[in-house]
Amino acid sequence: MEASSEIIRELEELKLKKAEIEHRISSLKAKLQETAAAAERCDAVSNGYSYPMAAAAIEHGLGHGLSPDQIYRYSRQLLLPSFGVEGQASLLKSSVLVIGAGGLGSPALLYLAACGVGRLGIIDHDVVELNNMHRQIIHTEAFIGHPKVKSAAAACRSINSTIKIDEYLEALRTSNALEILSQYDIIVDATDNPPSRYMISDCCVLLGKPLVSGAALGMEGQLTVYNHKGGPCYRCLFPTPPPTTACQRCSDSGVLGVVPGVIGCLQALETVKLASMVGEPLTERMLLFDALSARIRIVKIRGKSSLCTVCGDNSSFNKQQFKDFDYEDFTQFPLSAGPLNLLPTESRISSKEFKEILQKKEPHVLLDVRPCHHYKIVSLPDSLNIPLANLEARLNELSSALKEKEDGHVNTGSCTNPSLYVVCRRGNDSQRAVQYLRESGFDSAKDIIGGLEAWAADVNPNFPTY
Amino acid sequence: MQLTLEFGGGLELLCDSEKIHKVNVDLPNGADDLTMKHLLSWVRTNLIKERPEMFMKGDTVRPGVLVLVNDCDWELSGQLDTTIEDKDVIVFISTLHGG
Ligand SMILES: [Zn+2]
Numbered sequence: 001m002e003a004s005s006e007i008i009r010e011l012e013e014l015k016l017k018k019a020e021i022e023h024r025i026s027s028l029k030a031k032l033q034e035t036a037a038a039a040e041r042c043d044a045v046s047n048g049y050s051y052p053m054a055a056a057a058i059e060h061g062l063g064h065g066l067s068p069d070q071i072y073r074y075s076r077q078l079l080l081p082s083f084g085v086e087g088q089a090s091l092l093k094s095s096v097l098v099i100g101a102g103g104l105g106s107p108a109l110l111y112l113a114a115c116g117v118g119r120l121g122i123i124d125h126d127v128v129e130l131n132n133m134h135r136q137i138i139h140t141e142a143f144i145g146h147p148k149v150k151s152a153a154a155a156c157r158s159i160n161s162t163i164k165i166d167e168y169l170e171a172l173r174t175s176n177a178l179e180i181l182s183q184y185d186i187i188v189d190a191t192d193n194p195p196s197r198y199m200i201s202d203c204c205v206l207l208g209k210p211l212v213s214g215a216a217l218g219m220e221g222q223l224t225v226y227n228h229k230g231g232p233c234y235r236c237l238f239p240t241p242p243p244t245t246a247c248q249r250c251s252d253s254g255v256l257g258v259v260p261g262v263i264g265c266l267q268a269l270e271t272v273k274l275a276s277m278v279g280e281p282l283t284e285r286m287l288l289f290d291a292l293s294a295r296i297r298i299v300k301i302r303g304k305s306s307l308c309t310v311c312g313d314n315s316s317f318n319k320q321q322f323k324d325f326d327y328e329d330f331t332q333f334p335l336s337a338g339p340l341n342l343l344p345t346e347s348r349i350s351s352k353e354f355k356e357i358l359q360k361k362e363p364h365v366l367l368d369v370r371p372c373h374h375y376k377i378v379s380l381p382d383s384l385n386i387p388l389a390n391l392e393a394r395l396n397e398l399s400s401a402l403k404e405k406e407d408g409h410v411n412t413g414s415c416t417n418p419s420l421y422v423v424c425r426r427g428n429d430s431q432r433a434v435q436y437l438r439e440s441g442f443d444s445a446k447d448i449i450g451g452l453e454a455w456a457a458d459v460n461p462n463f464p465t466y
Numbered sequence: 467m468q469l470t471l472e473f474g475g476g477l478e479l480l481c482d483s484e485k486i487h488k489v490n491v492d493l494p495n496g497a498d499d500l501t502m503k504h505l506l507s508w509v510r511t512n513l514i515k516e517r518p519e520m521f522m523k524g525d526t527v528r529p530g531v532l533v534l535v536n537d538c539d540w541e542l543s544g545q546l547d548t549t550i551e552d553k554d555v556i557v558f559i560s561t562l563h564g565g
Contacts, residue, residue, distance in 0.1 A: 104565040192565040217564035220475060238561060242530025246520060248476060250564045260565055286532075288559060290474060293485070299534045299557070302541040 012145060019142035019154065026158040064089040069162070074116050087276035088116060094275035095119035097184035099172055099200060101152040102126070103250065103260030104214045104267060105190035106138035111268035112188075113156035113163060117275060120156060121184055123168035124148040131466065135257035171335075172196065174323050177203045186274050188267055189213040194247050195327035195335060201226055201234030205311045206319055210281075212270045214263040217248055219256055221263035221289035224282055224301070225270055227311065231283035236305040236312075241331040259291050339450070342431040347438065349446050351454040354421060363418040365401045369433045370424050378464045380423065380455070388429045395440060402442075420445045427451035467491055467500065467552040471509065475560030477531065480521055481513045489513075491550075502533070503546040505556065521558070530561045 064085045071078065074088050096117045098105050101124040112120055126148050128139045136148075143151035149167045156165050168180060172191075177199060181187055187209050189200050197213070204211040210228035215221065227233045266287065273279045288297045306313045328334050349357075357364060366383040368375055375385040384401050386394045398420075405418035420442055424430040430447035437445040448454070456463040471487045478485045489512070494504050503525065514521050520528065526546060527533055533540040534557040540548050550556070 100565055102565055190565050192563060194563050197563060215562035215565060217562045218476070220562060222475070222559075222562050237532070238530060240529035242561065243520070243528065246476070246528070246530055246560060247563050253476075253564075255564060288474065288557075290485075297537065297557075299532075299537045299539065300542065301532070301539040 015142040015144075016146060019140065023154045023158055027161045031161070066092070070116070073160075073162070077115065083276060083278055087278050090276045091116050091272065092118045094186065095121070095184045096186045096188060096271055096275065097121035097123065097181060098188040098190055099123050099196070100190035100192065101136070101138060101148040102132065102190065102192060103135040103216060103255065103257070104264040105152070105188070106136045107261050107264035108188055108190055108214075108268040108271070109152055109156055110138055110159065111265060112271060113160045113165070115268075115272055116160065117163060117271075119164040119166065119184075121166040121168065121180070122149050122152050122156075123170065123172055123180065124152070125169065125171040135255060135260050137257075137261065172199070174199060174325055174327070178206065178319055178322065181209060182207050185209070186271055187211050188271055190264065190267065192250060193335060194241055194331040194333045197234055198241070198331060199325075199327045202310050202317070202322055202325070205233050206317070206322055210274055210283075212267050212274070214260075214267040216260035216263045216289075217250060217255055218253055219259060219291040221259050221291070222286060223263055223266050223270070223289070224286040225274070226283075228274070228281055228283045230304055232302055232304050233308060233311040235310045236303075236308045237301060239305075239309065241333075244332050247331075247333055256291060259289070262289060262291070339426075340428040340431055342435055343447060347434055347446050348431075348449050349421065350449050351458050354448050354455075355459045357419075357421075363405045365398070365405055365418055365420050367398060367420060367422045367433070368424070369422060369429050374425060374466075377466055378452070380452070383423070388424070388433055391433055391436065398437075398442070417444060421448055422446070423448045423455075424451045426453050467493070467550070469505075469550065469553070470555040471513065472555065472557045473559075474557065475562055477521060477558050477560045480516055480518075482515055487513060500550045501546065502535070502540060502544075502548040502550065502556075505550055506546070509558075527558065532559045532561065533557070534559070 066085060066089060070092070077083050077088055078085050094117055096112055098109050098112065098121065101109060101122055105124070109120070109122060124147070127145055128143045128148055128151050130144055132139060133141070138155045139148065139151045147169050149169045153165050153167045170176065172180070181203050187200065187204050189197060189211055191197060191200065201211060204227045211226040213226055213234065214223045225231065270282050274281055284301055284303050286299050286301050288299065304311055309315055310317045366380060368379055368383040368385045369388040369391065370385070371387045372385055379385065384398070386397060402418055402420060420437070422430040422433045422437070422445060427447065427450040430451055434445045434447040452463065453465055456465045467490070469489055469491055471489055473481055473485055481487065491500060491505065491508055493500055497504070506522065506526065510518055510522055521531070522528055535543055535548055535550070536555055
């Protein structure tokens with residue numbers, strides 16, 4: 001065991017070194033190309049064909065400030081009459097902060113780096129995980145276990161080594177948000193939770209920054225631009241936070257990889273439009289994307305609300321109040337939720353204890369209360385699946401399963417009642433189920449602490465987690 | 467009157483996972499027109515199959531639900547007082563937070 005963990009550790013290190021070397025190679029290659037191109041131009045001068053970079057702009061009276069390399073790199077955008085060299089010049093002078101390098105941030109960052117945003121900030125405190133890869137396409141396997149910010153910055157630099165990239169390896173908080181956001185022209189909300197969304201919007205109002213906001217879950221996505229040209233802020237639209245039960249996470253409800261991809265690309269597009277001042281921004285409108293039915297709907301939403309507690313006419317919301325505001329409490333959405341602790345110790349057993357029960361072949365019923373599409377992914381053998389939501393209606397199935405074990409056991413001569421153990425993914429729903437079951441007369445019900453994740457961590461490392 | 471009601475952002479889970487409902491709603495007794503207030507209670511009675519608290523709070527939609535009448539935020543047409551006409555399309559959508 002120890003030898004293999006040593007090998008794994010060394011592999012991880014080598015992978016990271018490899019990624020760093022590859023990044024170094026690509027930036028050196030880019031530099032070499034630039035130097036070669038500059039040398040070519042210098043050679044050409046003596047022949048009277050062209051001029052060195054700086055001189056060229058002066059000689060030709062190019063007011064836009066693009067270098068010959070920039071003209072070549074961005075030529076396909078310069079050729080667009082509605083974008084042109086003015087649009088590109090504005091883009092190169094602009095700065096954008098992308099908050100979150102996940103499913104939305106990945107494509108947004110790739111496009112923003114590629115198309116020539118002058119300065120690109122990335123903030124994220126998370127590390128890359130294998131179950132991110134299907135949608136967070138900016139990251140590569142070599143960066144699994146390493147900060148997303150490092151991975152995303154390396155990818156952006158390898159696409160465009162000529163722009164400035166700022167890395168913030170930290171969580172956005174009320175204590176650092178004003179300082180960080182104030183350095184950028186446009187803010188992109190690519191986060192995944194309600195407290196961050198309210199915090200970012202409030203901060204943008206205080207600083208007067210436009211906010212390009214995207215969200216995706218399951219098979220649907222939403223996109224709009226807040227706090228721009230008299231448009232609403234997030235709170236104008238959602239003055240009261242939704243109930244916590246209405247706030248699903250991708251890690252619980254799932255998401256098809258390409259769905260945040262589509263929304264992230266559209267966030268990059270709206271950002272480019274704002275930065276280059278072309279087109280009509282998606283303000284006072286919202287784009288609703290339904291992947292399953294292949295429908296995109298753009299709806300008109302309310303403007304800035306004069307009654308808004310943050311951006312409204314009589315709002316006195318200021319920077320100090322922002323710094324003191326508890327967004328997790330306001331939204332009732334803790335960002336670092338500790339495990340639920342509903343039950344007394346005697347109503348619970350550890351996954352290791354459950355393993356002993358299996359080994360001793362003690363009569364029992366194992367009830368798995370996860371939704372059935374979770375159960376289909378992986379489950380413990382000989383378990384009975386009744387999702388928590390249906391438990392009340394299907395108690396008779398549980399009773400008969402227990403009865404069966406009892407009868408089966410009577411034949412072998414013993415007369416202890418079979419025990420009832422309840423398991424779920426992480427050990428929260430199993431506690432809710434045990435609480436309900438005990439109230440309904442199932443006195444032997446116990447939950448397996450930490451659920452299948454604990455089973456995988458403490459008993460069987462080969463048991464799949466998701 | 468014939469109406470198209472659409473649910474999204476997870477609200478469809480409250481009505482048999484069906485997103486689009488073509489329905490026929492009668493005018494309430496003695497009323498000259500159909501308002502959103504009446505339509506909401508009709509939806510709650512006739513379409514919402516589970517957890518009604520995930521759809522409504524008091525006599526209006528719960529926080530975090532956008533209501534769109536013919537692709538337009540109902541805030542712009544008078545919220546609960548919005549008058550509904552034949553063939554209107556009303557969308558109820560829960561705001562998403564994921565990414
Ligand atoms: Zn506002």
